[in-house]
Amino acid sequence: MRATAVSIFPSTGPVGVGGAIDFVVAFSHPVKVVGTPGLALNIPGVRAMALSAAVPSSVITFRYTVQPGNLSQGISVASGANLDFTTGTLRDMAGGVILGRVPEPAIPGPAVDGVAPSPFVGFSSPLPGILSAGGEC
Numbered sequence: 001m002r003a004t005a006v007s008i009f010p011s012t013g014p015v016g017v018g019g020a021i022d023f024v025v026a027f028s029h030p031v032k033v034v035g036t037p038g039l040a041l042n043i044p045g046v047r048a049m050a051l052s053a054a055v056p057s058s059v060i061t062f063r064y065t066v067q068p069g070n071l072s073q074g075i076s077v078a079s080g081a082n083l084d085f086t087t088g089t090l091r092d093m094a095g096g097v098i099l100g101r102v103p104e105p106a107i108p109g110p111a112v113d114g115v116a117p118s119p120f121v122g123f124s125s126p127l128p129g130i131l132s133a134g135g136e137c
């Protein structure tokens with residue numbers, strides 16, 4: 001049993017702080033979510049967490065919510081062993097634990113912009129005759 005494909009929604013961005021990105025992972029056979037397994041992403045230290053499925057399914061959704069400071073030109077799954085079973089597992093119908101990795105998608109997902117915009121404070125011009133914010137000409 002293995003993961004066969006991954007799709008990322010939304011597929012374009014950018015996605016800002018508080019926005020959700022779903023990684024929909026297809027498996028070769030139905031799997032059951034036990035606890036809350038994670039999926040390592042290409043932002044160091046960041047994981048998407050599996051949403052519980054009431055019944056075994058061959059498609060499991062992992063959700064990531066953009067946090068302040070997270071940045072990526074195109075979010076994707078981490079390469080290598082990217083299934084994280086620290087807080088849960090995925091099991092096959094016989095009860096065996098699914099090991100291994102999720103394949104990288106052909107096209108990375110949206111840009112992640114975890115930097116909050118700073119408020120515009122205004123400006124003033126030192127040149128005479130040039131209108132400045134809050135000033136006079």
